[in-house]
Amino acid sequence: MDNCKGTYLKRCCTLVVTAFVxxxxxxxxxxxxxxxxxxxxxxxFVPATMNxxxxxxxxxxxxxxxxxxxxxxxVELFWNSDIEQFIVPRHDWLVHLTQYYLTFLKSNxxxxxxxxxDCENYSxxxxxxxxxxxxxAGFYDTRGAIGWLQVDAKQEWAGLPAAKHALMFAITEKGxxxxxxxxxxxxxxxxxxxxKHIQEVFLF
Amino acid sequence: MNYLIHSRSAFLxxxxxxxxxxxxxxxxxxxxxVRKLPHPEIIAEDAKAKMLYGEFIRRQQLRLHPTLxxxxxxxxxxxFITDKWFQELVEWTEEFFRQQVPELENRKDxxxxxxxxxxxxxSNMANIQVSRRYNVEAAVLIGLMVAENRxxxxxxxxxxxxxxxxxxxxxxxxxxxxxxxxxxxxxxxxVNKDYVTDIIF
Numbered sequence: 001m002d003n004c005k006g007t008y009l010k011r012c013c014t015l016v017v018t019a020f021v022x023x024x025x026x027x028x029x030x031x032x033x034x035x036x037x038x039x040x041x042x043x044x045f046v047p048a049t050m051n052x053x054x055x056x057x058x059x060x061x062x063x064x065x066x067x068x069x070x071x072x073x074x075v076e077l078f079w080n081s082d083i084e085q086f087i088v089p090r091h092d093w094l095v096h097l098t099q100y101y102l103t104f105l106k107s108n109x110x111x112x113x114x115x116x117x118d119c120e121n122y123s124x125x126x127x128x129x130x131x132x133x134x135x136x137a138g139f140y141d142t143r144g145a146i147g148w149l150q151v152d153a154k155q156e157w158a159g160l161p162a163a164k165h166a167l168m169f170a171i172t173e174k175g176x177x178x179x180x181x182x183x184x185x186x187x188x189x190x191x192x193x194x195x196k197h198i199q200e201v202f203l204f
Numbered sequence: 205m206n207y208l209i210h211s212r213s214a215f216l217x218x219x220x221x222x223x224x225x226x227x228x229x230x231x232x233x234x235x236x237x238v239r240k241l242p243h244p245e246i247i248a249e250d251a252k253a254k255m256l257y258g259e260f261i262r263r264q265q266l267r268l269h270p271t272l273x274x275x276x277x278x279x280x281x282x283x284f285i286t287d288k289w290f291q292e293l294v295e296w297t298e299e300f301f302r303q304q305v306p307e308l309e310n311r312k313d314x315x316x317x318x319x320x321x322x323x324x325x326x327s328n329m330a331n332i333q334v335s336r337r338y339n340v341e342a343a344v345l346i347g348l349m350v351a352e353n354r355x356x357x358x359x360x361x362x363x364x365x366x367x368x369x370x371x372x373x374x375x376x377x378x379x380x381x382x383x384x385x386x387x388x389x390x391x392x393x394x395v396n397k398d399y400v401t402d403i404i405f
Contacts, residue, residue, distance in 0.1 A: 032237060041234040041304070078276065078404065080368075082316050110332065115279050115343045117335035125328040131321045135305045143317035200276065204320035204348070204404065 042100040042129065045137040045144075046093040048173035057085035058145050058171055060203060066176055070189055071198040073152065079203035086145040086203065087134060091172035094146070097133070098184045101126050105182075112182070119166040122181040123148035126168055127204070145171040147203040155193040158185040162194075169201070236303055242292035244333040246340075247284035247375050253340045254284045256373065261345070261405065269400040271352075276404045281342035282373055283334065290372045291388065293346070294381055297326045314383070319368035322383060323348040323404075326370065345373035347405035349380070355395040358385050366401060369394075 032038050047055035063086070064077040089097075105122075112118055130144045149169055153162045158180035168179040169189070176189035189195055247254040258277040265275055301322070302308050308315075315321075327346035334344055349371045356362045360382075370381040371391070378391030391397060 035240050036237045037240055038235050039238045041236060076274075078274070080317060080320055108332070110335075113335040114341045115281055116331045116338075116340065118279075120278050121328050121331055124324045128321050128325040128328065131317055132301065132304045135308070135315050138307075140311070140313075140315040143315075143321070202276075202404075204324060 040100075040104075042097050042133055043093065045130075045133040045139075046090040047137075047139075048088040048090045055139070056088040056173065057142065058088055059085050063145065063147075063171065063201075063203070066189070067149075067198060067201055070176075070195045073197045073199050074201075075199045077201045077203065079147075080143075083142060083203075085142060086171075087139050087142045088145045088171055088173065089130070091174045094170055094172055094177075094179075095186070097130060098126070098179060098181065098186075101129065101181060102184050104129075119182070120148070120150075123166050123168045124202075124204070126181045143203070145203075147201060149201040150199050151194050152197045152199060153194040154197055157187070157193055158183060238300060238303070239296065241329055241333050242289060242296055244330070244337050245286040245289040246334065246338065246344075247286065253338065253342065255281045255340075255342045256284075256345075257281055258405075265400075265403055269397070269403075271399055271401055272403065274402045274404075278405060279343040282345035282405070283340065283342045284373055284375060285330070285344055287374045287376075287379060287388075289330075290346075290374050290379055290381075293326050293330055294370070294388070297322060297329060298383075300325075319370065319383060320348055323370050345371075345405055347371050347403060349400060349404075350402035351394075351396040352399040352401060353396060354399045357382070357395045358387060360385065367396075371403070371405075 050056050060077060060079045060083070067077060068074050110117060112122075127144075127146055127148060130146050134142070134144050147169055148166055150164065150166050153160070153165050155162055160180065160182075168181050170177050170179060174188075178187050178189055178192045178195075179185070258280050261282060262275055262277045266272055323346060327344060330344035330346055334340065334342075347370075349369045350366050351369065353360065353363055353365050353367045360367075367382075367384075370383060372379045372381070376390060379388060380391055380394045381388050
């Protein structure tokens with residue numbers, strides 16, 4: 001019996017030592033060098049597809065026509081005229097990207113601050129992240145059908161008061177969407193209460 | 205006692221198994237080591253951050269560039285930053301892009317949306333730094349400019365085509381960055397300053 005107890009104790013000690021060595025190894029492997037930070041990236045870009053499986057695109061003219069149809073205050077759509085068509089993301093990828101972005105903002109403790117970090121920044125940075133993932137997926141001659149817009153909101157939406165505001169918009173296989181990048185809320189353009197007051201729209 | 209010894213070793217076995225075979229939460233997600241953002245350097249005058257009003261900039265640019273067709277100025281106040289910080293931001297952002305998209309190194313042509321994405325990313329990173337370090341209600345002016353290429357610049361022939369540039373507001377006025385040739389010049393010395401057609405700040 002004593003022998004047996006001794007064997008168990010030895011095994012326990014071996015396990016403790018191994019666990020300790022492994023934890024030191026893990027910690028060393030995961031150590032971030034000075035002057036660097038570890039950044040987690042969103043999942044790989046997934047485009048919406050046509051019936052034949054090819055990626056789906058939309059032109060700036062089509063986007064402009066739809067926005068003009070929905071908004072009586074529409075001023076202009078600004079885009080890079082070198083881009084003929086914009087790749088349409090798959091809806092669930094866009095939802096993932098928005099959730100990723102909220103985590104990114106939280107982990108970097110980014111909170112709104114007048115002028116230096118406001119609604120335009122929230123919207124345009126998410127756009128830039130999307131474009132990087134689109135390039136990574138090999139689509140260099142286009143950018144996403146994702147942009148940001150300025151709206152003179154008359155009604156409260158997504159917990160934000162009625163005021164001049166910048167929001168994201170995107171086109172997926174499910175239609176045109178307005179997105180609040182500060183809390184990840186989505187709404188179809190047709191149902192957006194301030195759609196008539198959308199003014200300048202940017203595909204940059 | 206026997207039971208205790210058994211349960212303890214079983215517990216340790218489970219811990220060890222988890223450490224070796226179960227990856228930590230999210231470990232399978234793509235992570236990258238990114239160099240910390242360069243320390244912000246804004247210009248001060250009389251112990252206050254030097255800045256320009258957005259509306260003033262809009263009028264000034266319209267006066268300076270009669271060829272200007274579109275100008276968008278998004279913020280109310282803009283900060284002056286040092287040339288050094290502008291240069292560091294350019295380097296940091298392009299390094300981050302190459303890290304994110306390694307194929308950029310081997311490509312002959314940059315992606316068509318490169319200038320817009322570069323200016324957006326740069327200005328947002330600059331503004332993150334300013335909002336963290338300073339208590340000022342103003343944004344860093346980094347934006348996009350389009351000018352017709354009427355005058356040759358370095359190896360770039362004068363083909364009259366519109367070309368995009370990154371623009372910043374630094375100590376001595378505007379600063380222009382050509383991401384194709386990686387040249388930075390002051391707005392005054394920019395050879396196609398008389399052919400600017402679009403500005404988005």
